[in-house]
Amino acid sequence: MITIGAQHLFDGHMLSGDTVVTVEGDHIAAVDAADPSATAGCDYHAAWLTPGLIDIDSGIGLKEESLGVEGNDLNESTDAVTPEMQALDGLTPYDSSLAKALMGGVTTALVMPGGSNVIGGRGAVVHLAGATAAEMCIRAPFGVKFSLGNDPKQTHGQKRTPMTRMGNAFLVRDVLMRARDYKEKKKEYNMKYEALLPLLAGDDVAFMRALRSDDIMTAMRLAEEFGLRYVVTGAYDADLVAEQLKAGDVSVAFGPLIMSRTDEEARRLHPANARSLLDAGVDAAVISGHPNYPEKYLHMSLGLLVGQGVRPDRALSTVTSVPARMLGLEGFGEIRPGAFADLALFAAEPWEPAGVVDVTMVAGKPVYTRS
Amino acid sequence: MILIRGGTVLSVGNGVIEDGSVLLGDDGKIADVFAGRRDVPGAEVLDAVGKVVTPGFVDAHTHLGICNLEVGEIGEDENEMTNPATPGCRAIDAVYIWDSGFSDALSGGVTTVFTGPGSGNVIGGQSITMKTAGPSLEAMVLQNPAGLKTASGENPKRVYKTKNQLPSTRMGTAKVLREALLKARDYRERRAGSEPPPVDLDMEILCRVLDREIPLRTHSHRADDIMTMVRIRDEFGIRMVIEHGTDSVRVRNELAKAGVPVITGPLLDVSPKVETASSSFQTPHLLAQAGVLTAIMTDHPVIPIESLRLEAAIAAYEGGAGETEAMEFITINPARILGLEDRVGSLAKGKDADVVIWSGHPFKSSSVAERTYVNGRLAWEVQA
Numbered sequence: 171m172i173t174i175g176a177q178h179l180f181d182g183h184m185l186s187g188d189t190v191v192t193v194e195g196d197h198i199a200a201v202d203a204a205d206p207s208a209t210a211g212c213d214y215h216a217a218w219l220t221p222g223l224i225d226i227d228s229g230i231g232l233k234e235e236s237l238g239v240e241g242n243d244l245n246e247s248t249d250a251v252t253p254e255m256q257a258l259d260g261l262t263p264y265d266s267s268l269a270k271a272l273m274g275g276v277t278t279a280l281v282m283p284g285g286s287n288v289i290g291g292r293g294a295v296v297h298l299a300g301a302t303a304a305e306m307c308i309r310a311p312f313g314v315k316f317s318l319g320n321d322p323k324q325t326h327g328q329k330r331t332p333m334t335r336m337g338n339a340f341l342v343r344d345v346l347m348r349a350r351d352y353k354e355k356k357k358e359y360n361m362k363y364e365a366l367l368p369l370l371a372g373d374d375v376a377f378m379r380a381l382r383s384d385d386i387m388t389a390m391r392l393a394e395e396f397g398l399r400y401v402v403t404g405a406y407d408a409d410l411v412a413e414q415l416k417a418g419d420v421s422v423a424f425g426p427l428i429m430s431r432t433d434e435e436a437r438r439l440h441p442a443n444a445r446s447l448l449d450a451g452v453d454a455a456v457i458s459g460h461p462n463y464p465e466k467y468l469h470m471s472l473g474l475l476v477g478q479g480v481r482p483d484r485a486l487s488t489v490t491s492v493p494a495r496m497l498g499l500e501g502f503g504e505i506r507p508g509a510f511a512d513l514a515l516f517a518a519e520p521w522e523p524a525g526v527v528d529v530t531m532v533a534g535k536p537v538y539t540r541s
Numbered sequence: 542m543i544l545i546r547g548g549t550v551l552s553v554g555n556g557v558i559e560d561g562s563v564l565l566g567d568d569g570k571i572a573d574v575f576a577g578r579r580d581v582p583g584a585e586v587l588d589a590v591g592k593v594v595t596p597g598f599v600d601a602h603t604h605l606g607i608c609n610l611e612v613g614e615i616g617e618d619e620n621e622m623t624n625p626a627t628p629g630c631r632a633i634d635a636v637y638i639w640d641s642g643f644s645d646a647l648s649g650g651v652t653t654v655f656t657g658p659g660s661g662n663v664i665g666g667q668s669i670t671m672k673t674a675g676p677s678l679e680a681m682v683l684q685n686p687a688g689l690k691t692a693s694g695e696n697p698k699r700v701y702k703t704k705n706q707l708p709s710t711r712m713g714t715a716k717v718l719r720e721a722l723l724k725a726r727d728y729r730e731r732r733a734g735s736e737p738p739p740v741d742l743d744m745e746i747l748c749r750v751l752d753r754e755i756p757l758r759t760h761s762h763r764a765d766d767i768m769t770m771v772r773i774r775d776e777f778g779i780r781m782v783i784e785h786g787t788d789s790v791r792v793r794n795e796l797a798k799a800g801v802p803v804i805t806g807p808l809l810d811v812s813p814k815v816e817t818a819s820s821s822f823q824t825p826h827l828l829a830q831a832g833v834l835t836a837i838m839t840d841h842p843v844i845p846i847e848s849l850r851l852e853a854a855i856a857a858y859e860g861g862a863g864e865t866e867a868m869e870f871i872t873i874n875p876a877r878i879l880g881l882e883d884r885v886g887s888l889a890k891g892k893d894a895d896v897v898i899w900s901g902h903p904f905k906s907s908s909v910a911e912r913t914y915v916n917g918r919l920a921w922e923v924q925a
Contacts, residue, residue, distance in 0.1 A: 235811050236818035266818075267811060428809070428851070430610065430842035431641070437611040461811040470851070473906020522905050523854035 175209025222277025255291025597652025649847025
């Protein structure tokens with residue numbers, strides 16, 4: 171049993187003052203409000219204690235840092251439709267970004283193929299600590315990565331469909347119709363269609379990368395045509411269609427908040443758009459987009475939201491309880507009795523650069539301690 | 542005149558003035574910086590109580606305006622990769638001042654930048670320094686040329702290897718640079734003689750390097766690449782600044798002894814290459830501790846230019862630099878490296894009135910630049 175005394179606690183939903191959190195094994199046993207003197211005798215001390223952060227759209231471990239092609243296993247772009255690919259098969263536990271992410275308090279990520287294919291493959295929910303991919307794995311395969319917009323057009327257009335946004339949507343529709351047909355009258359084994367069956371049955375979730383507002387609406391249209399459970403990711407322009415997203419009860423994984431707007435699709439990317447989305451009441455998580463932005467610094471990118479007037483508890487929930495719910499991960503992203511003891515101990519406000527991480531715990535064990 | 546009154550003034554060089562004021566003169570210069578809130582007759586008063594006032598930041602290595610935002614490849618003009626040595630290319634001919642990167646810079650408090658060619662060539666071309674606001678390119682430019690861009694390591698050899706052309710090795714890269722400087726030395730001698738050669742744009746700028754008028758601004762990550770460049774510097778007695786210097790901690794004492802400044806970064810990214818594996822926010826502090834004149838860059842658009850302050854903030858808290866030293870990495874130190882320390886990089890009487898009013902300390906991500914002044918004129922104001 172270990173105890174953590176926190177001056178400030180974010181439990182996944184709200185902020186509170188002095189608290190003692192008791193961890194037994196890999197779970198949280200108790201969360202008790204305490205006076206400051208009671209926290210003094212604890213095993214660990216934190217100015218700020220939060221659940222381990224969750225990044226709901228990451229390429230960490232799939233595109234290994236400090237390497238070129240040798241470490242790049244993000245996109246199997248030999249074909250534009252590859253739902254049969256599985257992120258866990260490309261994931262290296264030796265990517266130095268993983269240890270760095272733990273230094274930033276991120277403990278869990280949905281690792282998914284990149285956005286070069288219209289359907290890139292299936293993701294893996296993983297802990298960022300572990301000696302093997304299997305040890306890291308929480309749930310896999312989980313999540314089907316879709317991508318609309320320029321990326322698949324640019325990757326494939328000179329060789330094969332898609333060359334246009336129409337082509338993107340055609341390929342999605344075509345493969346989903348065929349998979350549905352395959353489900354009804356199964357003939358010869360088909361790995362592509364098999365990979366899509368859990369999604370069509372409502373047992374898996376589509377993560378649809380759509381940056382521009384028109385692509386977001388295409389994602390909604392396609393998902394609704396096939397009755398898919400889905401999350402729109404990237405969503406730089408989501409503020410323009412916030413009403414539609416709210417009305418459709420659509421979940422959004424916005425971001426990254428810090429990224430150069432070099433491409434036309436990123437023209438309107440701004441933290442203010444995320445604020446508009448949250449203000450409109452849309453269910454929204456925030457992502458790092460690693461390797462576009464380092465997973466390690468997800469926490470301090472939230473300060474940009476706070477700077478736009480978003481309340482700190484709301485901002486922190488976008489990387490804790492909200493993504494946990496989107497992933498259907500019971501007991502993650504929260505600090506309450508019975509929840510997993512994935513925890514981040516910060517030296518100051520977690521949404522600021524001064525909020526460096528002192529200790530990160532996964533399943534009750536310290537996996538990073540600042541020297 | 543504009544009186545910014547009653548803020549926390551981070552003067553850089555003269556400490557933090559709680560409840561301080563900055564007076565911007567009509568001539569575009571800082572007329573005064575003082576403690577307290579005395580009245581100045583005729584001045585427009587801006588209440589800065591509860592705000593933080595800083596000098597405009599200096600980003601000493603960017604591709605601002607040359608690599609345009611929002612348009613993809615069409616806006617990329619930083620690498621003339623048709624020849625590994627293109628010293629005659631000039632950044633000023635590629636800077637698009639209506640690029641939205643300039644307003645991004647102002648929104649992040651960056652008022653002075655060094656912008657120039659990329660690292661695809663061994664000799665990329667001539668860079669400039671400029672303000673990030675002004676009525677025209679000519680009015681914004683501070684130094685042209687401000688330095689000659691050169692590159693070592695992975696980039697030039699990768700570019701030319703795919704073309705099956707020299708350089709495809711580090712030896713080839715050094716050869717290209719050395720040969721250019723030797724030819725320029727010869728050209729300079731003949732130019733002074735009775736039968737001067739026809740004007741050669743490439744040779745002319747290299748002569749200015751040999752004359753120590755401008756430095757070589759050398760893209761080098763790995764420690765051996767850095768020392769190769771320092772060796773070439775010593776062979777020709779030229780001036781040099783190391784750009785990126787990812788692995789420079791290994792040779793920090795040598796760099797300090799040689800008096801070679803390092804502009805570190807980009808730091809807020811995922812290390813993209815083998816030669817950037819040792820990228821760390823501790824690097825700027827370790828260099829400064831060893832006595833190396835050190836700055837932090839965004840390499841915009843690699844890191845968006847408005848995030849310069851966030852890189853400095855991480856260097857402060859995680860990298861061990863602390864707030865005062867980290868602030869110098871994006872103000873007076875880059876100003877010194879650029880030779881602009883008399884004009885920018887701190888709040889002091891007589892310097893350019895490049896001043897930023899922040900909602901809170903700029904090292905907080907949650908702070909926003911509410912107003913940015915360039916040469917005493919309001920260049921940026923946050924939307925309510």
